[in-house]
Amino acid sequence: MKVLLIGAEGQVGYELWHALQFNREVIPTTSDGRDVGGMTTIKLDLSDAQDISKKIDNIKPDVICNAAAYTQVDQAEAETEAAKSINHEAVAVMADAARRNKCLLVHYSTDYVFSGDHKVPWKEKDRPNPTSVYGQTKLDGEQAILASGCEYMIFRTAWVFSNRRQNFLKTMLRLAENNQQLKIVNDQQGAPTWATTIALATMLALNIPETGLYHLTSNGATTWFGFAKKIFSQAEKIGLIEQQPELVPISTKDFPTAAQRPKYSVLNCRQFEGVFNVKLPHWQTALQLCMQRMKP
Template sequence: MNTGLPRLPRILLLGHRGQVGWELRRALAPLGEVHAWDHPELDLADGEMLERVVRQVAPAIIVNAAAYTAVDRAESEPERARQVNALAPERLARLARDTGTWLVHYSTDYVYDGRQQRPYVETDPTGPLNTYGRTKLEGDQAVQASGCAHLIFRLCWVYGMRGNNFLLTMLRLARERETLRVVADQIGSPTWCRLIAEATALALQQVLVQPDPERWSGVYHLRCAGETSWYEFARRIVETVPAGERKCREVIPIRTEEYPTPARRPAWSVLSCEKLERTFGLALPHWETALRLALGGE
């Protein structure tokens, strides 16, 4: 029976088992009919499979929350990282262009070299220091060059209450170790993945009302307000663990060179979100407020 109601748009969500993807599945539900795919049923490195899924779902919007995010392992698996972070977005962008579909893609602060001391704006020169950042930047550039209608959100220091991330690692170590040594000379903005998903949904809501690629398409920085170091972030996390459960008595600040890793990290990862606020009227809360919310505080 025809009810006369307009059909909800189909949304293809890729990477729904990841931190951001998990939250997106819930946040996008009011906007349309969400079709969620992830590894192993979908291998982003398999171009034919990717095209088959897109043709099968026939979405109005593709949201690509899938990525190769193992920053250090990417140094020894550069081709796999490139397949997922660069070539898959390129294929998605081409499919989106050919089918008139919007593409939402997530990027990273690691596309910048971290040498400047003011918040990065979207037009600042890039200069990734590691394989992960280089492959993510290649994906960004492919999406932009494709001619498809797109939103690229560059994120910073993402965490959540599931999966593998800094927050959950610190909560565990605070219960296991008396002393934690944490890098204090890398600065960024910890960002709760739920807020990323909700901001994405709010932006897409505006796009659906007025689907004008000339107005909306582009790169946007999306992160919580404020800035801090991994050390200060760790301190705040440890303080939230109840005294009766907390074994950690001291968090010690160290320099980056005291904690060598296969991949170099930018020292400064603070992103300006002025473009996001100007275009969509969206601004995320301070990172400390977001941390309290993520941990169930008021």
């Protein structure tokens, strides 16, 4: 099986690169063709529809894994065209090429397609209603895939963290270096999800690919405050920090951002677990495993 991995330098893409090696030829791409961790990639310009189509037609993969996205949520409010280009237009080109080449498109979406006004975990059948440019462009990407006629698996995930790139886990540890007190939002709920969990779940799903839209996050739920609290507890335990900073819970209104965040982002993943016979880990377990990699 030949897999074209788009966005190999990202949190999820990097873990996919490792997870998909078994019985598969993985062809990784980056925006500039640079080496990642000493490993070679090929250049793919996601702003160039012709480049996307030509690369897919020439490589003729069995599977396209699109782990690339414009993820600067607040910046997207001002850079609408840039977000649209990567999250919608490039995805539409991939979907058309997947249909033309009769290959499977695996695509990653987000909890931001929902408004966040639920009180129970969101199901795949619930009506999307994004409240940000980022969320809207990701939803547009989903809809382009559905309309294309290609074979696809769309995985919506949320609150992604890992021990590399920029994410909430690494931001908290960095801020703790120079701050004895941190104010953390405590009225937004979601499921922190390790990039490795997404990659391994994808690997298992590819063994019995079933076209559809699925929710894919860790089990359990918490707030950003609860997430931070667990991060620092574990960091102190394994010697990443000497002392935990004081955490002060605040509300969303006390931490204004350009883009509106969903208040409730918990996704119901029972469909994924049932179809692919997978039990997704609890977010606290995944966090502990991730942070073991960060031990000094």
